[in-house]
Amino acid sequence: MSSDYTAMWQELGLDLEAHDALLEALSSSYQDIFLSQKNRPQGMQYLDFVMSEVHGLRIKELLDARRAGRPVVGSFCVFVPEEIILAADGIHVGLCAGAEFGTEEVEKILPRNTCALIKSAFGFKLSRVCPFIEAADMVVGENTCDGKKKSYEQLGELLPNLYVMDLPQQKTAAGKRLLREEYVRFLHAMEELSGITIDAKRLRRGVELVNAKRAALARLNRLRSSRPSPISGLDALLINQVSFYDDPVRFTGQINSLCDELEARIARQEGVVAGTTPRVLLSGCPMAVPNWKIPMLIERSGAVVVGEESCVGERGSRNLTDASGATVDALLDAIVERYFAIDCAVFTPNREREQHVVEMVQAYQADGVIHYGLQFCQPYLIESMPMEQRLTDQGITTLRIETDYSMEDLGQLQTRIEAFVEMLG
Amino acid sequence: MRCAGIDLGSRTIEVVIVEDGRLVASRQAETGFAPDRQAASLLAGESYDRLLATGYGRHLFEQINGTPTVTEIKAVAAGFHALAPEVDLILDIGGQDSKVVALNQTGKVIKFEMNDRCAAGTGKFLELVAMTLGFPLDAFGQEALKAEKTLQINSMCAVFADSEVTSLIGRGEDRRAIALGLHRSIVNRAVGMLKRFNLDRSTIGFVGGVAWNPCVHRLLEEHLQKIVHIPPNPQIVAAYGAALLAAGG
Ligand code: SF4
Ligand code: SF4
Numbered sequence: 001m002s003s004d005y006t007a008m009w010q011e012l013g014l015d016l017e018a019h020d021a022l023l024e025a026l027s028s029s030y031q032d033i034f035l036s037q038k039n040r041p042q043g044m045q046y047l048d049f050v051m052s053e054v055h056g057l058r059i060k061e062l063l064d065a066r067r068a069g070r071p072v073v074g075s076f077c078v079f080v081p082e083e084i085i086l087a088a089d090g091i092h093v094g095l096c097a098g099a100e101f102g103t104e105e106v107e108k109i110l111p112r113n114t115c116a117l118i119k120s121a122f123g124f125k126l127s128r129v130c131p132f133i134e135a136a137d138m139v140v141g142e143n144t145c146d147g148k149k150k151s152y153e154q155l156g157e158l159l160p161n162l163y164v165m166d167l168p169q170q171k172t173a174a175g176k177r178l179l180r181e182e183y184v185r186f187l188h189a190m191e192e193l194s195g196i197t198i199d200a201k202r203l204r205r206g207v208e209l210v211n212a213k214r215a216a217l218a219r220l221n222r223l224r225s226s227r228p229s230p231i232s233g234l235d236a237l238l239i240n241q242v243s244f245y246d247d248p249v250r251f252t253g254q255i256n257s258l259c260d261e262l263e264a265r266i267a268r269q270e271g272v273v274a275g276t277t278p279r280v281l282l283s284g285c286p287m288a289v290p291n292w293k294i295p296m297l298i299e300r301s302g303a304v305v306v307g308e309e310s311c312v313g314e315r316g317s318r319n320l321t322d323a324s325g326a327t328v329d330a331l332l333d334a335i336v337e338r339y340f341a342i343d344c345a346v347f348t349p350n351r352e353r354e355q356h357v358v359e360m361v362q363a364y365q366a367d368g369v370i371h372y373g374l375q376f377c378q379p380y381l382i383e384s385m386p387m388e389q390r391l392t393d394q395g396i397t398t399l400r401i402e403t404d405y406s407m408e409d410l411g412q413l414q415t416r417i418e419a420f421v422e423m424l425g
Numbered sequence: 426m427r428c429a430g431i432d433l434g435s436r437t438i439e440v441v442i443v444e445d446g447r448l449v450a451s452r453q454a455e456t457g458f459a460p461d462r463q464a465a466s467l468l469a470g471e472s473y474d475r476l477l478a479t480g481y482g483r484h485l486f487e488q489i490n491g492t493p494t495v496t497e498i499k500a501v502a503a504g505f506h507a508l509a510p511e512v513d514l515i516l517d518i519g520g521q522d523s524k525v526v527a528l529n530q531t532g533k534v535i536k537f538e539m540n541d542r543c544a545a546g547t548g549k550f551l552e553l554v555a556m557t558l559g560f561p562l563d564a565f566g567q568e569a570l571k572a573e574k575t576l577q578i579n580s581m582c583a584v585f586a587d588s589e590v591t592s593l594i595g596r597g598e599d600r601r602a603i604a605l606g607l608h609r610s611i612v613n614r615a616v617g618m619l620k621r622f623n624l625d626r627s628t629i630g631f632v633g634g635v636a637w638n639p640c641v642h643r644l645l646e647e648h649l650q651k652i653v654h655i656p657p658n659p660q661i662v663a664a665y666g667a668a669l670l671a672a673g674g
Contacts, residue, residue, distance in 0.1 A: 392536075411481065412522065412541070415481075415497065415498070415539070416539055419498035419499060419537060422496060422498070422534065423533075423535070
């Protein structure tokens with residue numbers, strides 16, 4: 001990244017020294033983890049470019065759009081409806097929370113045994129290294145797990161523009177009503193922020209843009225189900241991660257042309273790895289940028305990740321929204337319908353998630369499942385045991401992992417993951 | 426064909442040579458500060474057609490020597506299966522980790538569990554508390570077995586257990602009773618891990634440095650109400666397995 005952006009970062013109030021350190025760490029691990037891979041599809045060059053400009057060009061775009069009157073909205077969760085943001089001409093960005101940063105400062109505010117994802121969000125804010133959070137006109141928090149919902153109380157002190165959305169915990173009629181009410185409230189908040197009245201036409205356009213993006217991701221996922229796998233799991237994860245902050249139209253176009261390339265590969269029976277490579281489905285907690293530890297260990301152990309049952313993965317992009325509604329109300333109903341089907345572990349009960357994992361194992365021709373849980377994440381860790389039981393009963397080899405963003409358990413995790421891959425082979 | 430397996434553990438390194446499936450030589454040394462040099466000296470003078478590395482230091486060894494690797498989980502399964510095919514659940518407690526490996530009739534790993542990053546319930550734990558109590562490590566188990574009563578030790582964490590021990594000593598409690606309590610806490614932990622498997626139908630084997638400890642062995646059998654099989658040298662099983670896998674691969 002060129003240093004031309006210094007003035008922009010300064011203007012955003014970033015701590016330039018800490019920010020430099022972050023960029024350096026990011027680019028060296030990117031080199032080491034992504035660029036060192038073999039047989040990468042040509043189309044990944046776009047993603048490499050996006051990553052290299054993640055704090056540069058993309059931020060400039062956001063700031064230019066802001067100057068043109070478009071609000072920038074940051075979020076942490078796939079329950080925040082991007083279609084409503086787009087309907088108000090807003091720009092939606094997922095906020096990274098995938099690295100340990102400013103831990104010492106964070107632990108003055110949050111208990112040590114808070115999940116790494118939450119701590120990371122605070123760490124990026126407190127150490128003033130995230131241009132996305134600084135560039136956001138509004139940050140949306142959502143009441144999902146207890147850790148998140150309570151920590152938003154603290155985050156609100158640090159972020160004057162935090163908007164908190166409530167979410168249901170049960171898939172009941174009352175739960176659905178709550179979600180709808182919250183989405184209506186959010187729609188009005190977006191109208192207020194942008195000064196735009198959202199009509200059916202605008203909302204439909206929002207739905208169509210997001211549908212197109214999700215369809216491209218679904219297409220990618222379908223292609224990954226072929227053997228040999230045409231793309232590495234690391235690259236696919238990166239695509240999922242970038243889907244949260246790149247411009248949706250541009251991203252959709254790029255991913256579709258990448259898919260064209262993958263289709264050609266598949267036709268030639270050419271894979272990123274040999275057809276005999278053990279295939280792993282990754283399931284569990286979300287993996288925000290730059291959380292690449294587990295996929296890296298899996299693929300270095302000689303397996304390939306063929307799917308992610310995760311919010312940064314299929315859980316986040318599955319299901320399209322019915323765009324046929326003629327009124328705002330009808331479209332809102334369709335949006336609620338679509339989001340209400342997400343099987344996040346904060347729901348209780350949530351048995352359909354197990355069913356989805358079993359279906360994904362079949363659909364992606366996976367040989368085994370690695371369940372990824374962040375330490376102190378009660379929703380996913382508590383679900384991991386019945387999940388393992390269910391998968392084992394179905395004859396699916398499963399490994400449960402509990403970790404955080406630190407690197408101190410790398411050796412131990414490597415042994416576990418290698419042994420798991422040996423079992424599949 | 427002559428094949429070698431090397432197990433680079435956190436505390437010790439073992440080398441085993443097999444010829445046509447028969448164990449013909451084994452060597453062992455402390456890992457020390459320069460594992461690669463220690464490994465080289467253990468292998469010096471041995472001739473073999475193939476070598477396979479396992480254990481904690483396998484990747485370092487691979488980087489230096491280009492030797493192919495296998496995890497200690499697969500290696501220990503292969504080794505124990507060759508020694509005692511009836512064993513289908515292996516408890517392995519080493520210097521820094523403990524694990525349980527379940528095998529099927531053909532010796533293939535079907536499931537495993539491993540402790541997380543702390544040293545609770547491992548050889549390191551025993552070493553620390555033996556030192557606090559003033560027992561040499563190799564006599565620790567024997568001494569604990571001589572205790573007339575046992576004391577409850579609540580801390581699983583090596584650091585906290587150590588301070589708990591210190592305060593028990595300060596209260597004038599019998600050293601052996603404290604020692605027995607510590608052994609019990611290790612065994613409780615191991616049994617907890619074993620219970621995640623189908624214990625009723627399993628035949629259990631025990632390997633790793635801690636398997637030398639007679640008190641851990643006795644308490645395990647009492648607790649499980651079962652025979653726990655320990656091979657003649659429980660520390661070389663993974664290296665033996667690696668040698669056998671080298672031959673097969
Ligand atoms: S796991 Fe649940 S709370 Fe977290 S991002 Fe996904 S949907 Fe939101
Ligand atoms: S659901 Fe789990 S991973 Fe997500 S924020 Fe809550 S505790 Fe963290």
